[in-house]
Amino acid sequence: MKTADIELGTLERKNLKTSIKANGMLTVPNQNKALVTSVNSGVIKTLLIQPGSFVRKGQTIATIVNPDVARLQQDLQTTNAQINLSEIELSRQQELVQGNAAPLKNVQRVQTELATLIATRNALQKQLSTMGISVASVSRGNIITTIAVTAPISGTVSNVSALIGSNIDPSTPIAEIVNNAELHLDLFVYEKDLPKLHADQTIHFTLTNNPGKEYDAQVYSIGTAFANETKTIPVHAIVKGDKTGLIEGMNITAVISIGEAVVPAVPDDAIVTYQGQDYIFTLTDHKPQQPQEEKENKERKKEPEQQEAAMTFERMQVVKGVSDIGYTEITLVRDIPPATRIITKGAFFANAKMTNTGEEE
Numbered sequence: 001m002k003t004a005d006i007e008l009g010t011l012e013r014k015n016l017k018t019s020i021k022a023n024g025m026l027t028v029p030n031q032n033k034a035l036v037t038s039v040n041s042g043v044i045k046t047l048l049i050q051p052g053s054f055v056r057k058g059q060t061i062a063t064i065v066n067p068d069v070a071r072l073q074q075d076l077q078t079t080n081a082q083i084n085l086s087e088i089e090l091s092r093q094q095e096l097v098q099g100n101a102a103p104l105k106n107v108q109r110v111q112t113e114l115a116t117l118i119a120t121r122n123a124l125q126k127q128l129s130t131m132g133i134s135v136a137s138v139s140r141g142n143i144i145t146t147i148a149v150t151a152p153i154s155g156t157v158s159n160v161s162a163l164i165g166s167n168i169d170p171s172t173p174i175a176e177i178v179n180n181a182e183l184h185l186d187l188f189v190y191e192k193d194l195p196k197l198h199a200d201q202t203i204h205f206t207l208t209n210n211p212g213k214e215y216d217a218q219v220y221s222i223g224t225a226f227a228n229e230t231k232t233i234p235v236h237a238i239v240k241g242d243k244t245g246l247i248e249g250m251n252i253t254a255v256i257s258i259g260e261a262v263v264p265a266v267p268d269d270a271i272v273t274y275q276g277q278d279y280i281f282t283l284t285d286h287k288p289q290q291p292q293e294e295k296e297n298k299e300r301k302k303e304p305e306q307q308e309a310a311m312t313f314e315r316m317q318v319v320k321g322v323s324d325i326g327y328t329e330i331t332l333v334r335d336i337p338p339a340t341r342i343i344t345k346g347a348f349f350a351n352a353k354m355t356n357t358g359e360e361e
Contacts, residue, residue: 042066
């Protein structure tokens with residue numbers, strides 16, 4: 001015991017920060033994801049993006065060709081010309097009515113025709129603006145057949161599903177954009193832990209496949225129904241701070257802080273793991289059983305003054321809880337007296353000795 005620097009102590013009660021462990025996944029809310037589509041059908045002429053490209057809202061990511069849009073532009077130019085003619089005719093009819101040279105109904109007829117033409121022009125302008133075609137350019141006599149497709153949101157292109165030369169329509173997506181700046185965390189906690197949760201709680205989490213870096217999140221919503229016919233309830237949180245290396249769909253392991261509690265605890269060095277179970281070592285009064293012949297041989301070999309006092313320890317299974325300030329909460333599988341002495345430092349060496357000798361004590 002002196003050589004291994006083994007120390008003894010007792011089970012203590014410590015005020016440790018308590019938490020709930022949970023697994024989950026990183027997600028992006030639907031309002032931060034977008035399918036890029038064209039409002040009109042056509043043939044893709046150019047593709048200006050590739051997976052992984054960062055785009056800004058309104059940036060041109062592709063162009064399509066559709067000769068049919070020329071007819072809309074022609075209709076707008078024709079309507080503009082008819083409006084100009086109707087305005088001249090209205091002015092002429094008003095002068096005639098003022099001179100009692102024409103009936104009032106002629107003015108009313110021209111006014112109705114002018115109102116109809118203006119409504120038609122407004123509709124054509126809206127259609128062309130939706131396609132990204134400049135109404136002012138069309139009004140100056142320019143007609144184009146190439147339409148620009150722009151990004152509806154800023155973000156990273158996660159998928160490009162169209163090819164140059166392929167036919168598309170408004171229901172055919174060209175690409176998908178994801179904005180990882182608004183990452184959410186979807187956790188699944190058990191029913192027994194639900195009363196301990198509330199909004200604004202802090203979450204510390206790591207990537208399941210890369211636990212080296214810790215990230216933070218904050219609870220904003222707690223589900224009101226079980227998820228996917230399981231006994232777990234979804235908890236939603238917003239990822240805070242640095243999001244470098246985080247991508248939608250990553251699996252995470254999280255710890256939700258729920259406050260502090262006074263719990264039975266031992267120093268971290270008092271716990272050993274053996275064959276997948278956690279143990280502590282308790283000092284016992286009884287001695288390990290030895291064959292009678294072996295006892296007699298040992299007694300004959302030792303003189304009375306050379307016999308050393310022995311201490312016997314028992315390996316006792318425990319269930320670990322939260323860890324804080326160098327202590328770990330434990331739950332005993334079997335009760336022990338409150339003043340029972342335990343190994344608080346050097347339990348690893350005791351476990352190695354027990355394992356090598358094949359003994360239980």
